Amino acid sequence: MTNTFNYGSSHLTIGLCLDIAGGKVKGVIDAAAAGMITASWREVEKIVHAQHPVYGINTGFGPLCDTRISEADTSLLQSNLLKSHSVGVGNPIPQEIAKLMMICKVQALAQGFSGIALATLQRIIWHIDKDIIPIVPEKGSVGASGDLAPLAHLFLPLLGLGEVYENGERLPAAKVLAAHGLQPLVLGPKEGLALINGTQFILAFALKAVQRLDDALNRADLIGALSLEGLMGSARPFDERLHRLRPYKGTKLVAKRLHTLLKDSGICNSHVNCDRVQDPYSLRCMPQVHGASRNAWLHLKELTEIELNSVTDNPIVFNADDTISGGNFHGQPLAMVLDYATIAAAELGNIADRRCYLMSEGRYGLPKLLTSNAGLHSGLMIPQYTTAALVTENKTLCFPASADSVPTSLGQEDHVSMGSISGRKLNQVIDNLEYIQAIELLYAAQAIDFRRPLKSTPVVEACHALVREHVPHIDDDRIFADDINALHKIITDGSLLATANHTATAHQINLKDDEFGIY
Template sequence: MASMLTIQPGQLTLAQLQDIHAGGVALSLDAAARAAIRASAAVVQRAAQGREPVYGVNTGFGKLANQRISESELDTLQLNLIRSHSVGVGEPLPPAVVRLMLALKAASLARGHSGVREEVVDALIAVHNAGLVPYVPSQGSVGASGDLAPLSHMTLALLGEGDMLVDGHRRPAGPLLREAGIAPLKLAAKEGLALINGTQTSTALALHALLRFEPVLEAALVVGALTVDAARGSDGPFDPRIHALRGQPGQIDVAQYYRALLAGSEIRRSHLQGDDRVQDPYCLRCQPQVVGACLDQLRHAALVLLREANAVTDNPLVFAGDEVAMVSGGNFHAEPVALAADAMAVAIAEVGAIAERRIAMLIDAGVSRLPPFLAQDAGLNSGFMIAHVTAASLASENKSLAHPASVDSLPTSANQEDHVSMATFAARRLGAMIDNTAHILGIELLAAAQGVEFLRPLRSSAPLEQVHALLRTHCPPMMSDRYIAPDIELATALVHDGSLARILRTLEDKPALWIPA
């Protein structure tokens, strides 16, 4: 039975969003929110019956805002808006993203500043709780004026006219709503606009990426530490005094993780005396500085996205009880999401970039002092030579994908909407970058474990030996060349699925990662 999560508008936590993203929770609306929803809807109903033009209530949209709509056609106006704006293309958004869209839109409308009836919020929650997933094409939004096309497809499914995604297949929404006992939503004044004007798609996509990348980042710390030992690197660069002098919190926390991961390593103790290397390559000793800076960017992005998840982002906004009760603005502009997603893109790319450099260091016998390309009989065997080439190709691809989406803007709606955020693409492209970085880390995991094999019988620290043993249950050492692509996929699965992250989380006195309360 699903656990119940009560939406308190404006007070969603990242942990709650993580639960919604993962599925298995049912939503309910805090009863205290309903009075504000009703008061807001009453303002819109009065405007709909009045003579003054009010954008989105009795006028056209965008460049057509100067077109007055008669009272008898106001409901049709909203229905036509949804139909005409359902123009998305491409593959459907994943169910986890659509679940977040439904929840975020419900939470936003429930704050009582959008002028919709309670029935609209209840319909969003009912569809979510029935396990129905509106079919939402992934392409077609520029991130202002809101995520119009994807949110229109979501809304069209609620109306019974669109489609649902069922086991990867597209099916008409109407029959599925009836099977679930949900009446198709009928729109009143402003409700169509309120449903599609907002940043819920771009925000959901960015949250999806943030939550997917968390175990990958944790895996990067584990794999990076294993590489330090495989290369017989020093733990001196992780001395807390170094990082305290700089004061960057992410750097301080990452160094603490590395100290905990490497504590007690026999490999480290074996070369404390007589090692003529003065300093390790940057890819080893600068991991706290690089990955820590990435962690700080991700923490900031998490806070921005949490604010946006709790925001009211449609237009015009309703302020019940005020003399000027409906005010047009621009909260639908997703620039905060776009900039956060761009920062995430750079961080994701950099985690992969320094991992690729660590692989290059391991296979270079002149630096690592391990056999060339980690091959026992180099020449006859090529070892990890071309596995590194794959990692290099993925790191390079991420560099292109990391180009900021937010600096691009194409005017739309006959130049009425003349600056847009491109937030939806900014967030959507993060998925491919995360997969690339996870594959790089999977290759590094194989290479670092191979390096440790050449140092036996010495053993690494207890947590890193646990990592090594976990990998070996799936992938044996590669002492002669063999078909290695399946091993890369198995190692990458350990990066993606949280297996390495769980080992990291067992460490004592570990700092929190980036999920704020």
């Protein structure tokens, strides 16, 4: 991986975009992209001087598209656009999401079809490099005509308006610019429209969801393996021969991973000849269920990367005599797949909750509620209530926002995607899923304790040991919220997956598949 990425000239992957946001890679505009940007900018100047009507350059916006704007007012038109469209409400989006929005916007505009000034893109890159992040409200976009309201807020600081975060402090943008010796920009013709037309709000949430859901999928297999060991389930349903007969990519990968995670397990080998014919679905159907969610993730990744390298502006400027007012700003391509991925994430929680319930029932040699002192102590009775609540909350979030459309702009924009809601909902579901997985990990580790002195495989044992570093074995009732939060931390800070991957590498165990990567 190089330490520099060329905006507009090179292909941007999801992993690279996240690395730019994390400061691991620096995004720059090379000479080739700068030439394209400047050439497009000059074509817009020709349009202005020729006074040929082109939407958003010398006309009003939306239903005002037939209103002509004088050459003298074309710059004022653009700054008015950012101010009038800054109508977002609600809490600020996470700083990382706002930073991803800027990175995505530069990649789209640097391809040279938007008529924006090179200096404007350089100022946005300055914000990215200095980690001076605009404050963007979370609600107000309908996901067509671009993510107008959030993008307007995102770029108010270019005009010295709005607020930014600097070193964790919320400050007026004008004050921060002055402190760095910078003046607000004066936008030229088309620039304001180029800045707010596009899907970068939807896209930033999609980018983050691809990363988070990838981690959740990897954890689902890992924690599922721990649960299977705790329940003394069979690894035979993960036989490669079975999945060659129904060869979905996700299913084959999950079966292969589970087979690898459980190969030569002492716990599995201890009951090879038992009289249990087959396990409940939540154990033996992990390849089919987790795999279906992986297929959805793969589709989300594919479309997100296409969008990441697309031009989503309007109108598109090929040259002064060739501009097209189209619909590349419409968020439907991402909105639908985000809704699909939301169901996929929710299903990982559904099946995890069923495994928690299964481990609490007192079957397969485990004590009821995973405690030796049931009665005086409730044991792990109530954490499953929390998974049930979170699963149901996720179900309510699965209504597809993309199935709805409310006309806007006096009917000029008569079909919208609502993809901004799809992106936010998916990340809410993943928030809940991370807690569900923490609770399943609590149950699984406790169940494995009752299988001692039998041992599982190196990866499973390493993960169990990590759990026990943070949460001791449960003998008596205690405040289980503390345990859940401790396990949630090792899930969200990457410790659990890092432990699994480090152990796998040390034992020459391959748990990865390049097709399911993000670089």
